[in-house]
Amino acid sequence: MKQIKDVKACLVSTEDGFEVAASVRNDTDIARLSAMAGSMAALAAIAGEETRIGQTHNVVIQAGGGHIVMVQARRNDLSLVLSIVTGQDAVMGQLLYFSRQTARALERA
Amino acid sequence: MPLAQTASASRPTLGFTLEGLTGREETLFKAFIRLLDHRTLQQWVYRPSRPDLRVVADSVASDTVRIDAIAPDANCPLLLTISSAPGQRQHCVSLPLRADELEAELNSLGQLRVGAGSVARPLPPQASFRLLRWPPAELLGTPERVHFATLMVSKPFTLAWVQERSGLAPAACAQFFAELHDAALLAAVPSTAPEAAAASAEAPSATVAPPASAGLIARIRSRLGLLVRSGPQ
Amino acid sequence: MSEHKILFTGTMGAGKTTAIGAVSEVPPVSTDVRNTDMAVDKATTTVGLDYGELTLEGGEVLRLYGTPGQKRFDFMWKILARGALGVVILVDNSRADPLADLDVYLAGFKRLIAEAACVVAVGRMEQYPDPDLDQYAAHMQSRGVLCPLLPIDVRDRAQVTQLLDMLLLQLEIKAEA
Numbered sequence: 080m081k082q083i084k085d086v087k088a089c090l091v092s093t094e095d096g097f098e099v100a101a102s103v104r105n106d107t108d109i110a111r112l113s114a115m116a117g118s119m120a121a122l123a124a125i126a127g128e129e130t131r132i133g134q135t136h137n138v139v140i141q142a143g144g145g146h147i148v149m150v151q152a153r154r155n156d157l158s159l160v161l162s163i164v165t166g167q168d169a170v171m172g173q174l175l176y177f178s179r180q181t182a183r184a185l186e187r188a
Numbered sequence: 189m190p191l192a193q194t195a196s197a198s199r200p201t202l203g204f205t206l207e208g209l210t211g212r213e214e215t216l217f218k219a220f221i222r223l224l225d226h227r228t229l230q231q232w233v234y235r236p237s238r239p240d241l242r243v244v245a246d247s248v249a250s251d252t253v254r255i256d257a258i259a260p261d262a263n264c265p266l267l268l269t270i271s272s273a274p275g276q277r278q279h280c281v282s283l284p285l286r287a288d289e290l291e292a293e294l295n296s297l298g299q300l301r302v303g304a305g306s307v308a309r310p311l312p313p314q315a316s317f318r319l320l321r322w323p324p325a326e327l328l329g330t331p332e333r334v335h336f337a338t339l340m341v342s343k344p345f346t347l348a349w350v351q352e353r354s355g356l357a358p359a360a361c362a363q364f365f366a367e368l369h370d371a372a373l374l375a376a377v378p379s380t381a382p383e384a385a386a387a388s389a390e391a392p393s394a395t396v397a398p399p400a401s402a403g404l405i406a407r408i409r410s411r412l413g414l415l416v417r418s419g420p421q
Numbered sequence: 422m423s424e425h426k427i428l429f430t431g432t433m434g435a436g437k438t439t440a441i442g443a444v445s446e447v448p449p450v451s452t453d454v455r456n457t458d459m460a461v462d463k464a465t466t467t468v469g470l471d472y473g474e475l476t477l478e479g480g481e482v483l484r485l486y487g488t489p490g491q492k493r494f495d496f497m498w499k500i501l502a503r504g505a506l507g508v509v510i511l512v513d514n515s516r517a518d519p520l521a522d523l524d525v526y527l528a529g530f531k532r533l534i535a536e537a538a539c540v541v542a543v544g545r546m547e548q549y550p551d552p553d554l555d556q557y558a559a560h561m562q563s564r565g566v567l568c569p570l571l572p573i574d575v576r577d578r579a580q581v582t583q584l585l586d587m588l589l590l591q592l593e594i595k596a597e598a
Binding site for chain 3: 319320321322323324325334335337338339341342343400401402404405407408409410411412413414
């Protein structure tokens with residue numbers, strides 16, 4: 080969390096929408112975000128398959144007030160979704176890099 | 189359990205008997221009596237021993253000395269003829285039996301019997317009902333009845349309308365209707381209710397699709413291999 | 422608008438994916454993922470949607486959507502309900518409190534039910550006869566919902582087709598107003 084500028088929330092959830100771990104600085108509803116992350120990751124995976132662009136890496140939402148990046152962390156026993164919510168001061172490149180790093184760490188853990 | 193009556197507790201009871209009708213016609217007539225019970229000014233019961241009214245078939249009526257129903261003798265039963273041919277005979281209902289016609293006749297004859305003087309004004313011809321809840325399995329025995337009940341869930345209806353839409357024989361419709369009524373599953377709806385409901389309906393919501401067209405529904409049915417049902421013409 | 426959709430909803434394991442598969446002309450697409458909820462003995466669960474379709478004469482498509490069943494996915498219910506012709510609520514009578522399950526969907530799809538069409542179909546009644554359909558009817562009356570109610574085996578195409586028929590009939594009646 081400390082490494083990403085302007086991060087508001089960081090969440091790890093199961094692919095079926097249950098939270099595993101969370102750290103939030105704002106009033107994000109963790110349960111709902113967990114469920115949404117599961118849905119978005121699943122729909123993104125299908126979009127990637129159906130358009131034949133390969134396995135989806137992440138989902139990026141860009142909004143006026145900030146960004147959300149969702150990355151899947153696929154382990155043997157379980158698939159997780161890492162969601163990071165930032166304000167508008169976040170640097171996208173930094174955000175994508177660290178979310179990818181964290182997801183890999185989750186996969187290895 | 190019959191619905192609570194809206195008439196006063198002192199609603200008179202009048203007896204009727206049936207003569208010359210087929211078994212099926214008798215069953216149908218009695219079903220109509222039950223169906224109309226909450227609307228008739230008097231309560232009608234089958235009472236062959238001391239009838240106030242004789243309900244007779246054409247064949248019986250023509251053999252009977254015409255009773256002058258205008259000035260009834262209290263000891264002499266009134267006459268209601270069930271005829272398959274429309275006639276000039278007073279107090280006659282034609283086959284197939286219709287609820288509104290029968291109701292008007294019963295009220296008229298009932299008033300004569302009770303001695304109210306003037307003939308009662310006929311009640312509105314089409315009585316509106318709504319279904320209170322999905323009927324129990326034992327009433328729904330056949331796919332036709334399930335279809336019939338499905339017709340009733342969307343908005344208030346009349347017996348005449350359901351008969352037309354269901355494609356079931358009128359007698360079967362009336363029978364099912366009577367059974368629903370006896371099971372307290374139907375609630376009478378004042379005839380102004382549909383207009384009131386329409387007036388107070390919310391503006392169509394942006395989140396729900398506009399009503400599906402008849403053409404679309406027919407195409408979906410066709411694709412699913414379902415019979416395309418004929419709607420009202 | 423040449424797009425039309427019907428929703429299937431209900432708890433995990435109630436048979437949404439199966440029901441859609443029974444009538445869809447394409448194998449249903451499903452965003453099923455591994456189920457981590459220990460309380461439910463099912464390997465996978467839908468987190469996005471199940472999708473099937475029927476092509477109608479004239480090229481229009483009738484889309485069949487299965488929603489995720491758990492309440493935490495109710496944002497998907499709102500999204501999917503928009504513009505839908507109606508909803509089929511599938512209830513699994515083998516669960517601990519099927520009437521409470523039904524309540525979740527009656528509330529979650531309240532607007533769609535009031536404005537379009539709905540059918541409630543109860544599965545596994547042969548092995549699990551309680552609650553019986555009368556109890557369901559009374560329960561729905563207490564919730565102010567009137568719609569057809571019947572037992573179902575979602576593996577049987579004819580029965581699923583009957584559910585859709587009852588939805589269509591309600592739409593026809595409403596359109597006649």
